[in-house]
Amino acid sequence: MVEIGNNITGNTSALCANDFCKIANYIWIILSPVIFVFGLTSGFLMILVLVRIKFQRSPLMFFIFVLTVTDISILCVGLVRIWILETWDFDIRELSDVSCSIFHFLIYFLMQYSSWILVFVTLERFIKCKYIMYKSLITMKKCTYMVISVFILLAALNSHYFWTHSFVITENNTTSCNVTPGYERFDDWYIKIDLFILCVIPFCIMLSLDIIIMKSLKAARTFRRSSIAAPQVYNRMKKMDRKLTKMSVITNSYFLVSTLPVSLLFILTVYLNSAAEPLYSIFTLCGSIVYTLQYSNYAVNYVFYTIYDKRIRKELKRILRIAKPRFVQQGSQYTLRSSSMETSQSLSATSTNVSIRSISGNVT
Template identity: 60%
Template structure:
C-alpha cells in the first residue's frame, strides 16, 4: 500500500497537534524499523546462503522472502521517511521513477504475501504427504516462484501507464493519469484481496489442517513412544511449530488489514476537512508503520524456529567478535568440518607452541 498524493498536498497546511504527532511517528519509528529490518535481513540472508538455501524448499522460500522484505523497506519505507522528515517525495524527481516506485511497492508487497502462502503450502505438504521429497522439489519450487512473480508483475504492470507526472495549479507531481481515477479506486479494493484477504484465508485454512495433523501425530506418539521423555521432547517441537503458525498468520492479518481498510476509507471520505484529515493522518501513520513492521520481522518469525539458521547466525557473530587468547604454553585450534552435509561436528587439536632444540635419540 502507498500513500495517496492528494493527501500529501494538504499535509503542508495541517499544523495541529494530531498532524505533528503523525509526523513524529514517521520520523522516530521509521528509522528503527529500517535499521532492524535491514540488519536482520542481512543476517538471515547470509545464514541461508551458508546453509545452501537452493538445496532445501523451505530455505529457498525464506531466502526469497528475506530479499523481498528488504526491498519493500528500501522502496517503500525509505521514501515515506524522507517525505515526512524533509517534505521531499522522491517520486516527484522523475516521471520514470514515479511509475517504477508505484509498481515496485505494490508488486513487492503482494509478492511477499504470496511467498508466505508458498511457505505454508510447503509446510502442509510436508506434514500431509508421505512422498513429500519427490513431490516438493527445488525445481518445482523455483517454478512456483516464477509463476507468482510473472502473474503479480503482469497484474501491477498498469502502473507504467496509469501513473506518472500530472500538472495541477502550475505544480507537477506524481499521481494518477487523467481518465484512470475510477480504475485506480477499483484496483485499491482488488489489492486488498490480493495482498491480505486471499493469502490469509489460504494460510489459516492450511494451518488448521496442519494443526489437526500434528494433534493426530501427537496422540499416536503418546500411545507408541516408549519413554515419556521422548514424548515430551516431540511434544515441545509440535508446540513450537503451532505457536509459529499462529503468531505469523495473526500478525500478518493484524499488520496488513488495517492499512488496506484505511486506504479504502480515504477514497470515500472528504479529507478537505482539516479535523478529519488530522485524524486520518495520525491513524494512517500508525497503521502504515505497523504494516512495515511486518516486513521488518517477517523472516524472524519463520527462522527463529530453525536451529540451522540460528546456529549459522551465531557463527557469524563469532567470526565478527575478536578473540582474546589467554597466555599459556598451549592454545586450542578449532577447525570446523565441511558444511556440505550440514554437520556440526568440530575437531579440536592441541598445538604446542614450544619448539625443542634437541630430541634424544
Template identity: 30%
Template sequence: MAVNSSQGMILNSMTTSLNNNEQIYDGKLARDIWVYGSAVITVVGTIGNILSILVMTRKKLKKQTTALYLVLLSLVDLAVLYTGLMRHWIRESTGTDIRDTSTPSCKIHIFLVYFLMQFDAWILVWVTVERLVAVYVPHRAKLMFTRKKAATQLAITALVLMTINVHFMWTHSLVRGRCNISSQRYSYFVYTIWSWLDFVIASLGPFVIILSLNLAIVVQVVHLDRKRRRNSTNTTNKRTNTMTGVLISVNFVFLLATAPMTIYLSTQSYWTEITETTEGRATLHIIWACLNIVAYTNYSINFALYCFSSPTFRQELLKMFRVLSCMFKVYPSKESTDCTDHNDNL
C-alpha cells in the same frame, strides 16, 4: 449569563487558536510517527533480514525447500523497506517525494511498491502450502516441492504479478509536478477496479488463504504431536516441526500486522463524513501513519520470530557468530573448539 459581542469575539479567537494548535500538533504527531517509526523499522529490518539470509543459506538449512522461500522472503522484505517505507521517511523528513522527481521514478517506483508487497504476501502463501503438504503427506512433499519446482513456482508468480501491475507504466505519470493518474479516462479503473483488485491480491486473498491453511496445519501438528509422544521421535519429525513452527509464527505476525490495514481499507467508504472536517482529516492522518507503521513492521521482524520459534536457527546463528569471531582473531587458540565450524558455509 449572556455573552456580549466583545466577549464572543475573544472566545471565538481563543477557540480558533486552540483548534489551530491542535491541528498543528496532530500534523506533527503524524509526521513524527512516520519519521521515527520508519527509521527504527528500517534499521531493525535491515540487520534482521541480512542475518536471516546468512543463516538460512548455511549448509544445514539451505537444502530445505522452506529455506529457499524464507531467503527470498527476506530479500523482498528488504526491497519493500527500501522502496515503500524509505519513500515515506524521505518525504516526511525532507518534504521531497521521490515519485515526484521525474516521470520514470513515478512509474517505476509505484510499480515496484505494489509488486513487491503483493509478491511478499504470495511467497508466504506458497510456503504455507508447502508446509501444509509437509505435515499431511510428508513423503509427497519432497516430490512436489523440490528446490527447482519451488523456484519455478516463485518465478511464475512474480511474472503474473508483474503483468497485473504493468498498467502503472501508462496509467500514472508526472502531472503538474505530482505523480498521479496520467489521464482522467483511467480514473475509474485506478480508483474503483484497481483499488479492489489490489486489496484482494495483496491483503484479503493472502489473508484468507494463510489463515485457513494455518488452522489446518495447527490441527495436524497437534495430532502428530500427540502421536509422537506415544512413539519414538526421529530427526525428520523434529525438523518438520521446527520449520512448521517458524512458518506459523511468521504467518501469525503477518495476519496480526495486516489485519488493521485490511479492515481500514475495506471500511474506507464509511469514513467520508470524517474527512469533511479539518480535525477529522488530521485524525485520519495519524491513524493512517500508525496503520502503515504496524503493517511495515511485518517486513522487519521475521529474524526475531526465527530465533524465537526455531532451535535449529538459533544454533546455526551461534555457529555463524563463532565462525566470524574465529575469522577475525589474529592468533586463535590451537586448543579452541570454537573454530571447528570453519568449513560450514556462511
C-alpha cells in the same frame, strides 16, 4: 499519512499544523530509521546465514531467501521514500514521470509478492506434515517455477501503474505524481482488488493450511502417546509441536494485523472526504500508525519463520560469535597443558636439586 486515497500529498507537518499531524510526522521521523536499520541488518544477516547453510538445497530455505530479499526491497523502496518525504519534504517520486510510475509499481508489486511467498512457506510446511512423499512433491525445480510464475503474474497485474499514474497538473498549475486523468474510478476499484491479493486471500489460505497442520500434529501426538514407550521422547516431540503451533499463530496474526488496516483505510478514503478537516488530520495520524505497523512486518517477517530453525540459530551464533570460539577453548586447554607442564618441570627440577644436594652431601 502521506497518501490519502488518490491525493498524493506532501510532508504531513507542512500540510497541517495541528497536533495529530505533528504526532504523525514524529512517528515517521523517529520510527522509520529504527525499522529500516533493524530490517536491513537482520535481513542481510539472514541472507548470509542462508548462503552459508546452502539455501538452494532446501525448499523452505529457498522460500525464506526470496522472502528476505523481497522484504529488504520493500523497506528500501517504500519506507526510505516516506522517511525522506517526512524529514526533508522531498518526494523521490516527483523526480520524473518515470520515477512516479516505477515507485507505484514496485511498492504494490513487492508487497503482494511478499504475501504470496509467505503462502508458499506455509504450503511447504503443510505438504511436509501431511504427505509422506514430500521430497517428490516439493522439489527445488518446482519451487523455482512457482516463484517465477507468481513474479510474472503479479508484475503483469500491477503493470497498469506505468500508464495510470504520472505527472498531473494540479489546481495550482503545478505538477504532481498522481492518478492519470480518466483512471480515477479504475484506481478506486484496484485498491479493493489489492486488499484481496495482498491480505485476504493469502491470509485465508495460510490460516486454512495451518489449521490442517495443527490437526495433523494433534493426531500424530495422540498416536505417539500410545506407540512411544519412553516419556522423554514423547515430551520432546510434544514440545516441538507446540513450538510450531505457536509460530503459526504468531505469524498469521501479525500478518493480518499489519496488512489489513492499511487496505481498509485506503478503502475508507474513497468513500469519505478525506481531504477536509478534521478527517484529514485523523486519517493522517491513523495512516502513519498502520503504515508503520505494516513496514514493521517486512522487517521481522523472516525472523518469525526462522527463529525456530536450529540450523539458522546455530549459524547465526557462529556469525555473531555468540557461541564460544574454538580457539579460545584451545587456548584455555593449551594454557592448562602448559601450566601442568610448567608444574611438572618445576617439580622435576626441585627433585633434581634435592638429588644433587643429597649426592654432594654423601660425597663430602
